[in-house]
Amino acid sequence: MPSNLYYLKESVYFEPLILRWYAWPYLLPPMSAAMNLTGRSLRLMKSFVANSRLHLAASQNPDLAGGDFVNCSEDQVDAVRALIDEMQTEHKDYVELRKAIVQLNDMLDKCEGMSLETLYDSVPEPLRGLVELVYDMSHSASFRMIEGLIYESSLYKPQVQSVSLGLLGGRLKERPFVLSSPRLPDENHLHLKVPFADPLIDRLFATRTRPVTREQIDAMFADVHREGGLSIDDLFTTEAPRITRKPLSDGLRVSYLGHAGLLLETAKTSILVDPVIAVRDEAHGDRVVSFSELPETIDYICVTHTHMDHVCIETLLQLRHKTRKVLVPKNGGGSIVDPSIKLMLQRIGFDVVEFEDMETLRCEDGLIRAIPFLGEHADLNIRSKTAWYFEFAGKKVFSGADSSSLDERMYKRIHQIIGDIDLLFIGMECVGAPMSWLYGALFTKPIPRDVNESRRFNGSDCASAQKIVDIFNPSEVYIYALGMEPWFKYFMGVDYDDDARQITESGRLLDICREKQVRAERLYAKQIWELN
Structure with a gap:
């Protein structure tokens, strides 16, 4: 790039990821994240590894848009298999947490309105100190998550957060459906290993409307782990946005x-x-x-x-x-x-x-x-x-x-x-x-x-x-x-x-x-x- 001022291209799209899966609201809270990643994401990936061609055919069928079909390529099967292994080993605590929630619900289903105080010692270990046992007004037993404490525990994992940047147009005409597939590095995307709270995200997206120098771009990405075939140069342009906000004086x-x-x-x-x-x-x-x-x-x-x-x-x-x-x-x-x-x-x-x-x-x-x-x-x-x-x-x-x-x-x-x-x-x-x-x-x-x-x-x-x-x-x-x-x-x-x-x-x-x-x-x- 020559020495000019640069904007992030308008056609750049952004996907926040948790363990390579698109970050929708139920993947941010630790307990619902564990339940979804182990109860849904793992199931989908294992099905894909077992029969990738079925998933590929289904994900390309417009009538099945939004269905539970993994939209990864055949040459990504090994990468999906590696992600399965990572979830089951490095994040075994999520697997154990799901088992603990199942056990706790089974235990509470047997309660008949009598005091729950004696049951705290029987709460499965992954949930000890993180839940309160309660009844509703019909004497059905359940539990309340102590959410603020859970976010302070090791179950909240900013280290598994990352972001993906893509570019619409050219090779990629539209974005694939986000909920049924892990996002793996490929030639059309740039993956950055940064947690969502990282100031890099603010600096990057401010450049949609506030131009920066090439030196500032280089400094922004200097210490960031990057994967994928899309380059940083692909993301920026010297052209200012064509459509901007109209001033408003009253009304x-x-x-x-x-x-x-x-x-x-x-x-x-x-x-x-x-x-x-x-x-x-x-x-x-x-x-x-x-x-x-x-x-x-x-x-x-x-x-x-x-x-x-x-x-x-x-x-x-x-x-x-x-x-x-x-x-x-x-x-x-x-x-x-x-x-x-x-x-x-x-x-x-x-x-x-x-x-x-x-x-x-x-x-x-x-x-x-x-x-x-x-x-x-x-x-x-x-x-x-x-x-x-x-x-x-x-x-x-x-x-x-x-x-x-x-x-x-x-x-x-x-x-x-x-x-x-x-x-x-x-x-x-x-x-x-x-x-x-x-x-x-x-x-x-x-x-x-x-x-x-x-x-x-x-x-x-x-x-x-x-x-x-x-x-x-x-x-x-x-x-x-x-x-x-x-x-x-x-x-x-x-x-x-x-x-x-x-x-x-x-x-x-x-x-x-x-x-x-x-x-x-x-x-x-x-x-x-x-x-x-």
Whole structure:
């Protein structure tokens, strides 16, 4: 490279990894990480080693997108076998932890309401000192993880964290699905052995909009272990980003970022909601809102719930250098299916604030409020979920995410407090995956088929969303979080046809809104509202 100023290319994408697997929220907390890595990742890799051609054929079949098929090449079989051996030997504590959780659940299943105090000496050794034995109000025994203590133990392993950088365009046209395959070094990627809290990540992603010299680039990577065929030179360019943020002097600007992502801006405050920021490449171009269009400082990032399309570790790490605070829902405390978002994000370098239901933060020129939501969590006791309500520049915006009006009386009570709203954003993934798709590895006994099919991650259908519309009387309604944008297929793994229930149900809601003379739209790609 000549001696100039360089930017990280807009087409560079980033994947945080834990033991070579894509870091989604349930791989950060140590106990759920152990359960998923040993209960799911190992199973998939062993199946791949036993029959790699079956996996390769299935992973290339569009009809099986998002399925449990490892998308590694045949010449990576030995590398997958080595990763299996590493997990079973160097990280045997994770294997033992899963066994201990199974044993503890079996022991607690036998309890019949009598005191649990005498059982502490029988807690399996890997869990001793890390759990509290408890009953619920129906006298069913369970245990509570002492999460803060677990993060301070050897079970939290920043040393197994690394990152991968890829480049869209040229040899690689699209990103492969992230959940079913380990990410191994290859000719199309550069792997860096750095933990997520490392300042290198902040310095690197600041160069998307702040150029650096070649000497600064060399210093940035000087002591970092690197693998893969993509070179550092491949990542940088002397060309500044083509699309940048437009100045804002007054009013409220709301930008749709794709999927469930929103950006709210005033002259004094900038807020991101559930950001999943896409990289801009030649295929998708101006339809994508990418990093160069974001404010220089993000005052608040609001996340709604722990699912990976709402707490996107990949995007959050790339925004950490410019983020002041992350606002998250209050955690219930110690459930393996409901880990603390606050604790996991604090561990990787964020300043995090938890919000109770209906709690309000007053900003210099407006307010942010946490709104309870029902549904989309397979009826499990998941406390870590909230919708977000905003009042800025005389406008009211409700980011409902995957809310469902299972009990519209709750929303009527909320309406009595906040009144009618201007913009309503609501997800309508009304046929979600079965419970085992996300939580299967966290259970220690098989989930009965009928139970698994009944308890899905369903958002609102037309009837449910219509109740929310009728209650809040919005001026405008926008349906989002359907995973329709093709550049997000790498984590959504969905591809709707016109007859899909998600499309027909959301289409019915659009018709109902138009009959009510309410502006309504199913969102797709970039969209911006200037509200003065």
